[in-house]
Amino acid sequence: MDLLFQKARDLAQETAKKSQDFAKEAAKFSQELALETAKKSKELAVEATKRADQIKAFATAELSPGSVTPPSPSQEELETYGITPELREFVKTFTIRTFRDYDTKDCMFVNGTGVRQDLSEWQEKHAVFLLQVVPDLSDFRYVLCPRRMKETTFWKIYFKLVENYIAP
Incomplete structure (x- = not known):
């Protein structure tokens, strides 16, 4: 009987250790995912700001092809x-x-x-x-x-x- 309890205890310890390893891996993966998401969000925000500025420039004046700023009127x-x-x-x-x-x-x-x-x-x-x-x-x-x-x-x-x- 003692042998059976010892095997059960060992199995429980091994399972607990694996569970801790999985939890550490999941936390690491979650942290990496959060960092990547934050990085992508910043990139998208910068791109959206650039596009908004371009749209504003186009909306305020008729631009000639290839120009970035409208020509000043005489x-x-x-x-x-x-x-x-x-x-x-x-x-x-x-x-x-x-x-x-x-x-x-x-x-x-x-x-x-x-x-x-x-x-x-x-x-x-x-x-x-x-x-x-x-x-x-x-x-x-x-x-x-x-x-x-x-x-x-x-x-x-x-x-x-x-x-x-x-x-x-």
């Missing part, structure tokens, strides 16, 4: 698209609240037939140039769109606010 181009020093000063007074609290009932674009439309080609070019020369507006747009309002709503509010500063 003074003549700015004036052609209604971006005068007075307009710039007026736009610099805007805040995020200016857009967030604006009553959007008054800012639908309607063509001659009474049908809603998006920005005209002239308005799009005006917006691109404006974002280049008034960086604060670009920041507001980045904060507001698309989380709090649609891009088209942002620009409809903007054009309603500046209608007295730009020629039709």
Whole structure:
């Protein structure tokens, strides 16, 4: 009987030792997996930040193929698209609240037939140039769109606010 108890005790000790070895291996594997996951997360975060910056750059201006920054508009181009020093000063007074609290009932674009439309080609070019020369507006747009309002709503509010500063 003693022999049987001794074998059982030895088997239990051996099983306990193997269990401890498995636990150590599992902990080591878990730690390595956590480190690898953290490393991959950092890499993905860096890549996502780079892509977000690229998307922001593309969204704020029409880029020529292969360029990274939009070409600066000339003074003549700015004036052609209604971006005068007075307009710039007026736009610099805007805040995020200016857009967030604006009553959007008054800012639908309607063509001659009474049908809603998006920005005209002239308005799009005006917006691109404006974002280049008034960086604060670009920041507001980045904060507001698309989380709090649609891009088209942002620009409809903007054009309603500046209608007295730009020629039709």
